[in-house]
Structures are given as C-alpha cells and as structure tokens.
Amino acid sequence: MPEFPAPTTLAIPLFVICVLAEWIAVKTGRAHGHYETKDAITSLSMGLGNVVVNTLTGMAALWMMSLVWPYRIFEMPVTWWSFAALFVLYDLVYYWKHRLAHRMRWFWVEHITHHSSEHYNLTTALRQPWFGPFSGLIWFGLPLVWLGFHPLYVFFVGGTNLVYQFWIHTEVIGRFPRWFEAVMNTPSHHRVHHATNPRYLDRNYAGVFIIWDKMFGTFEPERDDEPCTYGIVKPVDSYNPFVVAYHGIAGLLVDCWRDGFRPLTWTRRAWNPPGWSPDGNHQRSEELRAEWEAGLATPVELAEPSPLRTAPAPAE
Numbered sequence: 001m002p003e004f005p006a007p008t009t010l011a012i013p014l015f016v017i018c019v020l021a022e023w024i025a026v027k028t029g030r031a032h033g034h035y036e037t038k039d040a041i042t043s044l045s046m047g048l049g050n051v052v053v054n055t056l057t058g059m060a061a062l063w064m065m066s067l068v069w070p071y072r073i074f075e076m077p078v079t080w081w082s083f084a085a086l087f088v089l090y091d092l093v094y095y096w097k098h099r100l101a102h103r104m105r106w107f108w109v110e111h112i113t114h115h116s117s118e119h120y121n122l123t124t125a126l127r128q129p130w131f132g133p134f135s136g137l138i139w140f141g142l143p144l145v146w147l148g149f150h151p152l153y154v155f156f157v158g159g160t161n162l163v164y165q166f167w168i169h170t171e172v173i174g175r176f177p178r179w180f181e182a183v184m185n186t187p188s189h190h191r192v193h194h195a196t197n198p199r200y201l202d203r204n205y206a207g208v209f210i211i212w213d214k215m216f217g218t219f220e221p222e223r224d225d226e227p228c229t230y231g232i233v234k235p236v237d238s239y240n241p242f243v244v245a246y247h248g249i250a251g252l253l254v255d256c257w258r259d260g261f262r263p264l265t266w267t268r269r270a271w272n273p274p275g276w277s278p279d280g281n282h283q284r285s286e287e288l289r290a291e292w293e294a295g296l297a298t299p300v301e302l303a304e305p306s307p308l309r310t311a312p313a314p315a316e
Contacts, residue, residue, distance in 0.1 A: 002078060005156070007160045009051070015047075015126065019044075019122045023035050026121070033170065034171065036119055039118070043117055050130060062155075065141055065145055068142050073148060074147060090154065093141060095213070097137055098205040098207065099205045099216075102274075104272070105252060105271070105274050108273075109135070110249075116244050118235065120230045122170055125166045125169035127244070130246070167187075173186075182211075184208065196232065198291070199292070204220060252270065
C-alpha cells in the first residue's frame with residue numbers, strides 16, 4: 001500500500017489565502033458576507049487545535065480503523081476507478097455519519113463545535129472539534145475497510161472530501177447553474193445546513209453530493225425570502241476555544257448531574273437527539289419546527305441560553 005499525503009495539511013496555504021481574500025473582500029464591501037474579528041480568530045484557533053489533536057491521536061485513529069482490515073472481503077487496488085468508487089462511497093457514508101452527528105446527542109457534543117459560530121464565512125469551515133477519534137464517529141468508516149479499501153486510502157479520500165467542503169462555507173457565492181445545484185453540495189445548500197431557522201434545522205447533511213439529501217428526504221432549498229440565521233439553538237456566547245470545543249459535552253454532563261443517579265436516563269440522553277428530555281418536554285428540531293409551523297414561536301423565541309451560562313436550563 002503506497003503512502004498517501006494529508007490533503008487537509010497540503011491545503012493549509014490555500015485555506016489561508018482564501019480566508020484572507022474573503023476577509024478583505026467582505027470588509028471592504030467588495031463582497032457580501034460578515035466577519036467578526038473575535039469570532040474569526042476563535043474559528044482559526046479551533047482549526048489549529050484540531051490539527052494538533054488529530055496529530056497526537058493519529059495512531060489511535062489508524063488502529064481503530066485497522067481492526068477489520070484482516071477480515072476484508074476484497075482488496076481494492078489504488079487506481080483511478082477505485083478512487084472514484086471510494087470517493088462516492090465515502091460521501092454516502094459521510095452523509096449518514098453527519099446525519100447521526102445531528103440526531104444523536106453523544107455525537108452532537110463533538111459536532112456542535114463546528115456549528116457554534118453565528119457567522120458564516122470560510123473561517124467557519126475551520127472551526128473543527130477537539131475530540132480526535134474518541135467520540136466513535138470514526139467507526140462509520142469501517143464498512144469501507146471491510147470492503148477492501150485500506151484505512152490509509154480511506155483517510156486520504158476523507159481528507160479530499162473535507163477539502164471540498166471548505167469552499168462551501170461562504171456567503172460570497174450565491175447560486176450556481178441549476179444543473180450543478182441539483183447534484184453537488186454548494187454554498188447555498190450548506191448555508192441552509194448551518195442555519196437555526198426552524199425551516200432549515202437538520203437539513204442538507206451532504207458532504208460533496210447533495211443527491212443523498214434528495215434521496216433520503218432531508219433536502220431543503222435556500223429561500224430568498226428567508227435569510228439564514230446561523231449558529232446553534234443555544235448560543236455558546238464565548239470566544240474561548242476550550243469552551244467552544246467542550247461546551248457540548250459539558251452540557252450533557254450537567255444534564256446528567258441534574259438527573260441524579262439514573263444511568264438509564266443518562267443513556268437515553270446520549271442516544272436521543274439534542275433537545276430530548278426525560279420528562280417528555282422535548283425541544284428537538286421536530287418540536288421546534290412544529291411550533292414554528294403552528295405559528296406559536298418565532299426563530300428568535302425558540303433560541304435558548306446555553307446551560308453553561310445560566311442556572312437550570314432544559315437539555316439541548
């Protein structure tokens with residue numbers, strides 16, 4: 001098996017150039033968008049921390065992905081066609097991994113970091129978690145290894161997928177031609193994914209190909225009459241990278257502490273979507289959307305304070 005470069009590492013100079021170009025264009029009024037300096041610096045810090053954490057935990061990640069390699073049913077060569085097949089298959093796996101990261105609180109406590117910015121620009125793409133492989137999301141790549149794609153090959157294609165997703169985190173670009181928007185994930189589609197508007201919550205999970213959302217019923221187009229409001233339902237209200245990185249898991253632990261010694265309830269909190277409550281007073285995306293559709297609340301009224309900033313608050 002040949003060695004593979006790290007696409008995200010190689011792309012760092014390009015990331016920096018693009019961020020600077022977008023930042024200058026937005027600040028000088030040459031392009032549409034929003035930059036808040038403290039927020040952008042926090043996002044850049046999160047990206048740097050993610051590189052450090054992933055470097056330190058890289059061997060553990062490789063070991064976890066290698067567990068099923070001896071049991072592979074095929075052994076795929078490294079060719080152009082295997083790359084194309086793996087790229088498509090990885091993106092399908094990514095769709096379901098990403099969807100579960102929004103629909104299971106244990107995984108959301110990691111992924112919430114990426115959604116925590118209330119601005120949407122290229123620095124938001126770099127706002128990545130500091131969990132390494134230890135939340136377990138990495139296990140979703142195991143079927144690809146079982147099919148015969150070497151773990152290093154999977155990591156390489158996964159990095160390529162992530163590099164694609166960088167450029168769609170922007171308000172500078174409007175919409176592409178209809179044929180491109182129909183197949184590919186674009187800034188317009190991904191703006192919806194980062195929005196807290198009830199109409200847009202938990203939609204457009206795709207990495208590269210938006211066709212997965214259309215196939216599995218999670219697609220929502222961006223509407224000109226409803227601008228996206230970015231962030232998370234319970235704003236973190238902090239620029240501290242450590243708070244941004246770990247406020248999700250802290251919120252889950254706080255909720256479990258309030259439950260008392262109830263391991264089954266703790267398990268249900270971790271297993272169910274964000275906003276699930278043991279008393280049945282759920283505030284999941286389903287309830288938020290239903291309240292909005294019924295005209296009982298506006299997007300602003302649906303936003304709640306973070307449990308790290310206030311006295312007793314409901315679950316996320």
